[in-house]
Amino acid sequence: MTDRRTFLAFAALPALSAQPAPAQSNRFEADIGPLIEKLTGGKPVATGRVQMTVPAFAENGQSVPVTISVAASEGAVKSLHLFAPRNPRPNIANFHFGPRSGKAAITTRIRLAGTQTLRVIALFTDGSFGSATAPVEVTASACLDMTAS
Amino acid sequence: MSNYRLSVPERVARATPFLVRLIIQHPMETGFRLDAAGAAITKNLISEIVCRLDGAEVLRMELSSGITANPLFEFYAVADKNCELVVEWQDDSGVHASARANVQVAD
Amino acid sequence: MSVRRKWPAVIAALMAMTANAEPIRILDEIKSGREFQSREVQAQQADDFANPGMLWVERGAALWKTVDGEAGKSCASCHSAATTSMRGVAARYPAFDADGKRVLDLEARILQCRSRHQRAPAWRHESEELLAITAYVAQQSHGLPLKVAIDGGARTTFEAGQRLYTSRIGQLNLACSHCHDRQWGKKLLADTVSQGQSNGYPTYRLEWQTLGSLQRRIRACFYGVRAELPAFGADDIIALELYLAWRGEGLAIEAPAVRK
Numbered sequence: 001m002t003d004r005r006t007f008l009a010f011a012a013l014p015a016l017s018a019q020p021a022p023a024q025s026n027r028f029e030a031d032i033g034p035l036i037e038k039l040t041g042g043k044p045v046a047t048g049r050v051q052m053t054v055p056a057f058a059e060n061g062q063s064v065p066v067t068i069s070v071a072a073s074e075g076a077v078k079s080l081h082l083f084a085p086r087n088p089r090p091n092i093a094n095f096h097f098g099p100r101s102g103k104a105a106i107t108t109r110i111r112l113a114g115t116q117t118l119r120v121i122a123l124f125t126d127g128s129f130g131s132a133t134a135p136v137e138v139t140a141s142a143c144l145d146m147t148a149s
Numbered sequence: 150m151s152n153y154r155l156s157v158p159e160r161v162a163r164a165t166p167f168l169v170r171l172i173i174q175h176p177m178e179t180g181f182r183l184d185a186a187g188a189a190i191t192k193n194l195i196s197e198i199v200c201r202l203d204g205a206e207v208l209r210m211e212l213s214s215g216i217t218a219n220p221l222f223e224f225y226a227v228a229d230k231n232c233e234l235v236v237e238w239q240d241d242s243g244v245h246a247s248a249r250a251n252v253q254v255a256d
Numbered sequence: 257m258s259v260r261r262k263w264p265a266v267i268a269a270l271m272a273m274t275a276n277a278e279p280i281r282i283l284d285e286i287k288s289g290r291e292f293q294s295r296e297v298q299a300q301q302a303d304d305f306a307n308p309g310m311l312w313v314e315r316g317a318a319l320w321k322t323v324d325g326e327a328g329k330s331c332a333s334c335h336s337a338a339t340t341s342m343r344g345v346a347a348r349y350p351a352f353d354a355d356g357k358r359v360l361d362l363e364a365r366i367l368q369c370r371s372r373h374q375r376a377p378a379w380r381h382e383s384e385e386l387l388a389i390t391a392y393v394a395q396q397s398h399g400l401p402l403k404v405a406i407d408g409g410a411r412t413t414f415e416a417g418q419r420l421y422t423s424r425i426g427q428l429n430l431a432c433s434h435c436h437d438r439q440w441g442k443k444l445l446a447d448t449v450s451q452g453q454s455n456g457y458p459t460y461r462l463e464w465q466t467l468g469s470l471q472r473r474i475r476a477c478f479y480g481v482r483a484e485l486p487a488f489g490a491d492d493i494i495a496l497e498l499y500l501a502w503r504g505e506g507l508a509i510e511a512p513a514v515r516k
Contacts, residue, residue, distance in 0.1 A: 055296055059446070060462040060516040063217040065296050084215055088181060092215030095224075098206025102166030102227030106208070109217040111179075139446035141516065143480035145463050152311050174311040176465065218465035219308035 029085040029116055039081055039121055040129055049074045049130025050122040061112040061138040068095075068120050068132075069105035076125040077104035086116035112138045155248040157226075157234055160255040166225040169200065169207075171236055171248065179214035195240045198222070202252065203232035228252045263433060264422045279406070279418065281503070282437045283451065288507050289515055292450040297462070301514040309391060309460035309512025312384075312467045316392025319385060325376025331389070334373060338396050346397035347509055350498040352409035359413040361497050363390050363469060364489060381488035387467050391458045394511035401508060402455050404501040413491075417499030420492055426483030432496075452477070454500040456513025467512060470497055 036045065050070050058064040070077045080095045095106050104122075112118075115138045122130040152174035161167040173195065180192025194214055200207040207226040226234060231254055237247040267280070290298055300306050320331045320338055335341040350361040353368070360368065363381065366389055370376050379386040406414040421432045435444070436452035443449070457470035464472075471493050475485045486492040 055294065057294075059294050059297075062465055063462045065300075067223075082215075087215050088179075089213045089215060092213055094211040096206075096209040096211075098201075098208060100202040100205045100207040100226055100228070101224075103225035105225055106210075107221075107223035109221055111215050111217050141463055142445035142447035143477070145476040146479055152315055154305060154311070154314075156305060170305055172306065172308065172311065174308070174315075219311060219460075221306050221308075 030090050032083045032085050032090050032119065035083065035091055036119075036121055039123065043129065045121060045129040045131045047131055047133075049124075050080070050120055050132045052118065052120045052132040052134045054118060054134045054136055056135065057137045057139075058112060059139055061114065061140065063109045064112050064136060064138070065107065065109050066118070067105070067107040069103075070122055070130070072103070074124070074130065075128070078123045078125045080104065080106065081121045081123070082110070083119040083121070084110065084112055084116055085119070087111070087113045112136055114138050153246065153248050155234075155236060155250050157250045157252055160253050161228055163254050163256075164227060164229055166227045167252075168223060169226050169234065169250075170221070170223050171198075171200075172219065172221045173238070173246075174219050175240065177212075177214065177216055177218045177220065181214070191241075193241045195220075195238050198236060198238040200224070200226065200234065200236045202226050202228060202234050203230075207234070226252075228254055230254055263431070264419065267418060267422055279414070279502075282433065283503070286504060286507055287440070287451050287453070288504075288510060289450045289453050289456055290510060290513060292448050293514070293516060297514050297516055301510065307460065307512065307514055309458070309467050309514065310395075312388045312391040312458070313395045313512060315384070316388035316390070316395075319389050320392060325370065325374035327373060327375045329374050331369070338392060342393045342396035344397055344400055346394040346511060347400040347402055348404055350404060350410075350413075350494060350501060352405065352413075354409065357409060359410055359494050359498055361470070361494055362394060363471070364494070366390060366393065382469060382472055387458055387469065390469065391467060391512050394458060394509065397509040398511065399508050401506050402501055402504050404498060404505070406498065406502050410498060413495045414498050414502060416491070417495035417497070420496055421499050421503075426478065426481035428481040428483075430481045432477065451504075452500070453504040453507055454497065455504050455507040456510040456515060458511055459513045459515050462514070462516045470500075 050068065053067040054064060068080050068082065077097050079097065082092045083090050084092050092110055097104050115136065117133050117135045119133050120131060154172050156170045158167050175195055176193060177195065178190055178193040180189060182190045184190050194212065196212055198210045198212065208224050232252050234250045234252050235247060239245045290301065304310050323330045346362055349365065350359050353360045363386060366386065367378060371378060424431050432452060435449050440449050440451045454470050457473065458467050460467050471488055474493055474496055478485045
């Protein structure tokens with residue numbers, strides 16, 4: 001006779017033996033250094049000056065809310081560049097602020113291929129930089145589901 | 150595929166940033182997923198969204214498969230007078246769409 | 257008799273003794289799936305603008321007024337404004353259809369209307385159109401308590417659903433009740449097991465990246481225990497839907513809900 005604990009362990013098997021959807025968490029974090037260098041021309045990037053808010057724990061990597069903002073006191077922002085080193089395409093999104101922007105802030109929802117540390121680089125119009133990081137723990141559903149209906 | 154919602158406040162204060170919200174119905178197909186037969190489902194992403202106010206650029210977004218399906222965007226714009234906010238995008242399958250909203254400046 | 261084998265037998269015995277009497281409710285408290293979601297997902301559901309499911313509701317509103325089929329009618333031709341005519345409908349579905357003498361879920365009812373009254377070609381299950389109309393109709397009952405009838409013609413279907421819910425299936429040899437009646441609230445890997453309630457359907461599931469029906473979700477559950485998937489519209493699936501709706505009686509309709 002099996003007890004409850006064994007039941008739940010047994011029930012967890014499909015998640016472990018699953019054929020994962022592509023881009024799941026067995027990939028390593030890419031070295032995004034070269035991508036950042038392309039942006040900054042190798043110049044040093046200060047930590048700070050930009051805020052990134054993302055939940056510390058995402059129960060589904062398919063849709064994770066993220067907010068990035070730069071306080072007006074920091075100066076005029078040219079663009080924000082968001083990186084997820086473990087994603088198959090690490091440079092997730094870039095946001096370029098135009099003359100009618102008024103505020104360098106953006107909220108959206110991103111896909112994360114597993115637990116990783118997000119990184120955002122801010123380019124200011126005066127040629128300086130800022131950056132922030134935020135770790136996100138990403139889990140998948142314990143019970144399998146097919147992607148197609 | 151061009152189902153969307155765009156919202157701006159009913160009235161905005163002159164020269165004060167106001168919130169713009171946009172949600173677009175789109176699968177943001179990554180190109181990585183496989184169908185039941187094992188073939189890759191064709192990539193179909195919106196790779197750029199441009200927002201303009203009274204003809205001047207507010208925000209230009211470069212997106213990748215790292216943006217979720219049916220994405221929501223919240224950002225700011227600033228107006229001096231009554232004008233039109235236009236958001237335009239195109240996806241890999243060639244579908245081109247635009248959303249418009251009238252911006253009323255409170256006096 | 258082992259503890260594991262007790263429930264189906266107990267329920268069968270009780271059902272035999274108490275045919276047409278009030279069935280036994282296993283759950284002491286009823287909790288919507290919403291309570292098992294993160295704060296962010298709950299907020300997404302509560303915000304009509306940010307809830308991606310509302311995109312399908314809007315599409316449904318447009319389809320409602322679209323003429324289709326040989327009869328030259330739209331849904332509105334017979335049902336006028338859905339805000340009045342459809343209010344309360346989703347809360348009492350699945351329901352027994354006296355004409356066809358079978359239980360229909362909301363999708364089946366819509367498909368029946370479409371073929372019988374509009375004489376229009378059938379929509380596939382999980383097609384954009386069917387999801388949109390179902391979401392639109394279900395949303396008209398938003399906030400109303402789930403209450404389905406299980407007497408009369410619906411009784412046999414209800415009992416079949418109740419039996420299936422407590423029967424072991426699949427390679428994992430698990431019944432729905434093992435997790436959702438007895439282990440809800442506990443952890444399965446990083447997930448918290450929900451009660452498996454149906455009040456949020458059709459639902460925008462983050463896992464699917466799209467809106468989906470309860471039938472799709474039930475099929476996914478069968479997949480989860482490595483059982484053969486019932487076909488869309490199969491008797492088994494309809495029976496389960498009816499049982500789930502009765503089991504979740506009193507829960508507010510949350511369609512279109514957002515779930516992980």
